Amino acid sequence: MNDQADQLVAAAGAMASGERIVAVTGAGISAESGVPTFRDAQTGLWATFNPQELATPDAFRRNPKLVWDWYALRAAQLGEVQPNPGHLALRDLEKLFPSVIITTQNVDGLHQRAGSSEVIALHGDITRYQCFADCQGRPTPIDLTALPTWDATAGPPRCPHCGAFVRPAVVWFGEMLPPGALEAAETACRHADTILVIGTAGEVYPAAALPFLNPRARCVEINLAETSISHRMHYRLRGPASAVLPQLVDAVRRLRHP
Numbered sequence: 001m002n003d004q005a006d007q008l009v010a011a012a013g014a015m016a017s018g019e020r021i022v023a024v025t026g027a028g029i030s031a032e033s034g035v036p037t038f039r040d041a042q043t044g045l046w047a048t049f050n051p052q053e054l055a056t057p058d059a060f061r062r063n064p065k066l067v068w069d070w071y072a073l074r075a076a077q078l079g080e081v082q083p084n085p086g087h088l089a090l091r092d093l094e095k096l097f098p099s100v101i102i103t104t105q106n107v108d109g110l111h112q113r114a115g116s117s118e119v120i121a122l123h124g125d126i127t128r129y130q131c132f133a134d135c136q137g138r139p140t141p142i143d144l145t146a147l148p149t150w151d152a153t154a155g156p157p158r159c160p161h162c163g164a165f166v167r168p169a170v171v172w173f174g175e176m177l178p179p180g181a182l183e184a185a186e187t188a189c190r191h192a193d194t195i196l197v198i199g200t201a202g203e204v205y206p207a208a209a210l211p212f213l214n215p216r217a218r219c220v221e222i223n224l225a226e227t228s229i230s231h232r233m234h235y236r237l238r239g240p241a242s243a244v245l246p247q248l249v250d251a252v253r254r255l256r257h258p
């Protein structure tokens, strides 16, 4: 067998001997659904911007319309995409193991739409909104559909409670993760037997540190290419998540339900 096939058989064997699976996913698992990754070249108006510069409170303060329109475009694109076989394979793991927890950096909601029952959205949800001023003393959810009609070409609407701008309910660089999300993800990883690290460059913290909280867990990286954390993985499966994950889950199913 070639090295990749050997790695997949060995990873499946390690997974099949445990009970608790955690997946740490990044933009790469949604790439084949048609959702651009963070390192894909930006297009159109945003081609000259680095996402890390746009995904910040300062960028929103400086140019609320530019940042608002970038998120509105990304949210609108979600209307045309579907979960892919990689998301569905992770959902199917729930039939093979008593505990499968997805911790995702993605804000596209595709794991939830695929039917995974335990999803920790570390970086929020691009289809939800909140007051930029947290005027109720915490992130104040804003239902856009409940707002009086507003001029969508003029950038973000105003909070009905305090008049500050409305913003996407995502975690920007320099912002804390949602209360409880990081702790829940850390607890899941600390109790995991296997941690699948899927479609992430592993460069954004604190998410990138999750796979390494538990020296006992077997870490399986699924990525097209080497990453800055590949050297710390026990198994490295190279290929598109939408192809590799179904193969991995099939191999585990044969071992756990012979």
Ligand code: BV8
Pocket (backbone or CB within 6 Å): 025, 026, 027, 028, 029, 031, 032, 037, 038, 039, 040, 052, 055, 105, 106, 107, 123, 170, 171, 172, 173, 174, 175, 176, 177, 198, 199, 200, 201, 202, 203, 204, 205, 206, 207, 222, 223, 224, 225, 227, 239, 240, 241, 242
């Ligand atoms: C915070 C939401 C406290 C918005 C995003 C140490 C500790 C704590 C913080 C830091 C630290 N060091 C630095 C920091 C600050 C910062 C940080 O990590 N900076 C980086 C640049 C070094 N972290 C923060 O600010 C975090 N906040 O910790 O608060 C604090 C505050 C201030 C100072 C200190 C502490 C908040 C970070 C969250 C930012 N929000 N998203 C939005 O979506 O617009 S991050 C965003 O970028 C994504 O959510 C994701 O996390 C990241 C992109 O990474 P990936 O998902 O990996 O995607 P990427 O495109 O990079 O790579 C895709 C991968 O997929 C590639 O490897 C590719 O090969 C692969 N791939 C492609 N196609 C496929 C595939 N694989 C398989 N199949 C395919 N088909």
Ligand code: ZN
Pocket (backbone or CB within 6 Å): 131, 132, 133, 134, 135, 136, 140, 159, 160, 161, 162, 163, 164
């Ligand atoms: Zn407000």
